[in-house]
Amino acid sequence: MTDLKLPADPRQRRTGAEGDGAGDGARTRRGISWRTPLLVAGLFFLVYLTLSARRHAVNLSTGYDLGIFTQIVQSYARFSPPYSALKGPDYNALGDHFHPILALLAPAYKVFPSSYTLLVCQAALTAFSVVPLMRWAEEVRGRRFALWAGLSYGASWGLAELVSFDFHEVAFAVPLLALSLCAAGRGRWGAAVAWAVPLVLVKEDLGLTVAAIGLYVAWKGPRVTGLLLAVLGAGATALEMLVILPEFNPVGQFAYWPPETPDEPGLLAQAAGAFWPPVKWLTVFMIAAPTGFLALRSPLLLIALPTLAWRFTSPNPFHWGTDFHYSAVIMPIAFAAAVHAVAKGGIDARRLLPACAVGALTTCVTFFTHPLHELVTPQLWRETSQVRAADHLLERIPDGATVAASNQLAAQLADRATVSEVCLFPRSFPPREPAEWLIYDNADRSDPDCATGTALERTGGVAGYRLVEHREGISLLRRADR
Structure with missing residues (x-):
């Protein structure tokens, strides 16, 4: 060389x-x-x-x-x-x-x-x-x-x-x-x-x-x-x-800033x-x-x-x-x-x-x-049934709507809807009023203590919302008063 x-x-x-x-x-x-x-x-x-x-x-x-x-x-x-x-x-x-x-x-x-x-x-x-x-x-x-x-x-x-x-x-x-x-x-x-x-x-x-x-x-x-x-x-x-x-x-x-602790090290x-x-x-x-x-x-x-x-x-x-x-x-x-x-x-x-x-x-x-x-890897190039189901349910949400979404679906809506975090991460603040739409993916483990996910898994619904459609572990709900 x-x-x-x-x-x-x-x-x-x-x-x-x-x-x-x-x-x-x-x-x-x-x-x-x-x-x-x-x-x-x-x-x-x-x-x-x-x-x-x-x-x-x-x-x-x-x-x-x-x-x-x-x-x-x-x-x-x-x-x-x-x-x-x-x-x-x-x-x-x-x-x-x-x-x-x-x-x-x-x-x-x-x-x-x-x-x-x-x-x-x-x-x-x-x-x-x-x-x-x-x-x-x-x-x-x-x-x-x-x-x-x-x-x-x-x-x-x-x-x-x-x-x-x-x-x-x-x-x-x-x-x-x-x-x-x-x-x-x-x-x-x-x-x-x-x-x-x-x-x-x-x-x-x-x-x-x-x-x-x-x-x-x-x-x-x-x-x-x-x-x-x-x-x-x-x-x-x-x-x-x-x-x-x-x-x-x-x-x-x-x-x-780092959180304050009662026993602060030297x-x-x-x-x-x-x-x-x-x-x-x-x-x-x-x-x-x-x-x-x-x-x-x-x-x-x-x-x-x-x-x-x-x-x-x-x-x-x-x-x-x-x-x-x-x-x-x-x-x-x-x-x-x-x-x-x-x-x-x-x-x-x-x-x-x-x-x-x-x-x-x-x-x-x-x-x-x-x-x-x-x-x-095949994962990046294969459109699985779960991805197809997510895309189908996301398409049912109209442009300009207010949506509470799980973490891995929120990015798909951010450019056409007002999206908040359905699980309310500790670093986020809850919306002033409930979103019109709610979409949650059971496979999204971003927040394992998600109250919405727990409610869906236990009762199949969320208070104040009606289930519109459920596919491949993904639930789409809409506010009952709408």
């Missing part, structure tokens, strides 16, 4: 004038092609969209979260605050998480008013993040290294989890982080700062990631610029969590808890392994610390592992760090090849343990 070697022509070597990432082992390549990165990005766009769209088509998407985000973007498209009936009546979603960047999806939703619009946009945003990483990797070590970086990153488990579990606002963070960190690694400090600033509009915790980028810029580049960015990021997180989110939250506080015990249980160490291993552990050689990886810190100190076990979308923002950091490690020099082809092989092997293994493998 001669493409992994440095060029013999000294004119193609950098002199280090552009900053930390531009010295020693890196090189410039005039006219780096856009064609291959765009082709790889296009491939992953199709993969991501196929996975998420097919999951939605066979009713594997959920009200939490595709339904919620559909309602938010639908509100923006109507030029109203981002309300979500699934969270509660007239619930302003800016009291849940700070994500005004979602308003950018409103024009697309106005033209194509469907939950699929969100899935298309997420697939495009995530796939595009491949492009800056591949172009930088090609500058550093040529086309083969760029292909390894692009394919390993695009197929990484963190991105697979994002596109599999419906839609999330962090889809915007993935390309912004890739663009910012690739610029920082090259020593292009202005671009690094410019791409980092919009992250404060994606989610409240990402201001801390912006602060970390600012500290890196202050360390390796213009100090004042970096410190200003760090202050902006930290200040944005403080403003959002302490002022904006409580202002819009129905109970007047940030919704995700600071030392809390710090020790950040390193236990072992699943947290597995997550760290899984972040580094797809890069062949090259990321551990770059200080760019330190930018992932704020995200890991809040996750590992969280009392919610879902934040500790590799499931859901929480690691998606770490993937561009890890792979940018891997490219940066090679760009700094000191890694010849004999050491680089084994690292790339380890990364490729990890990607192949995680294909079978994370959601991309669903693309080759």
Whole structure:
């Protein structure tokens, strides 16, 4: 693999004038092609969209979260605050998480008013993040290294989890982080700062990631610029969590503070808890392994610390592992760090090849343990009798109706009806008046203590409603006074 070697022509070597990432082992390549990165990005766009769209088509998407985000973007498209009936009546979603960047999806939703619009946009945003990483990797070590970086990153488990579990606002963070960190690694400090600033509009915790980028810029580049960015990021997180989110939250506080306990552990015990249980160490291993552990050689990886810190100190076990979308923002950091490690020099082809092989092997293994493998499973492509029954019953609900639905059916209605959560998750607020329609799937175990499900299983009905039709364990009911 001669493409992994440095060029013999000294004119193609950098002199280090552009900053930390531009010295020693890196090189410039005039006219780096856009064609291959765009082709790889296009491939992953199709993969991501196929996975998420097919999951939605066979009713594997959920009200939490595709339904919620559909309602938010639908509100923006109507030029109203981002309300979500699934969270509660007239619930302003800016009291849940700070994500005004979602308003950018409103024009697309106005033209194509469907939950699929969100899935298309997420697939495009995530796939595009491949492009800056591949172009930088090609500058550093040529086309083969760029292909390894692009394919390993695009197929990484963190991105697979994002596109599999419906839609999330962090889809915007993935390309912004890739663009910012690739610029920082090259020593292009202005671009690094410019791409980092919009992250404060994606989610409240990402201001801390912006602060970390600012500290890196202050360390390796213009100090004042970096410190200003760090202050902006930290200040944005403080403003959002302490002022904006409580202002819009129905109970007047940030919704995700850890619950108070009577026996509060000491600071030392809390710090020790950040390193236990072992699943947290597995997550760290899984972040580094797809890069062949090259990321551990770059200080760019330190930018992932704020995200890991809040996750590992969280009392919610879902934040500790590799499931859901929480690691998606770490993937561009890890792979940018891997490219940066090679760009700094000191890694010849004999050491680089084994690292790339380890990364490729990890990607192949995680294909079978994370959601991309669903693309080759019959479940994603077969329309079962249960899916047909659900579609039939959903069609009986007219557009514009008020519906209380179980979690895995709510997303199917969010773009054409006012949908609330039939089981009333602990984090949602009940509607002011009963919905006109109620649809419940006995196979949906999202809330095992669902009062509606219990009533249907015990008595075959729900007080105040009459049964319209029952198929394949799915019950459709309508208010008796209608």
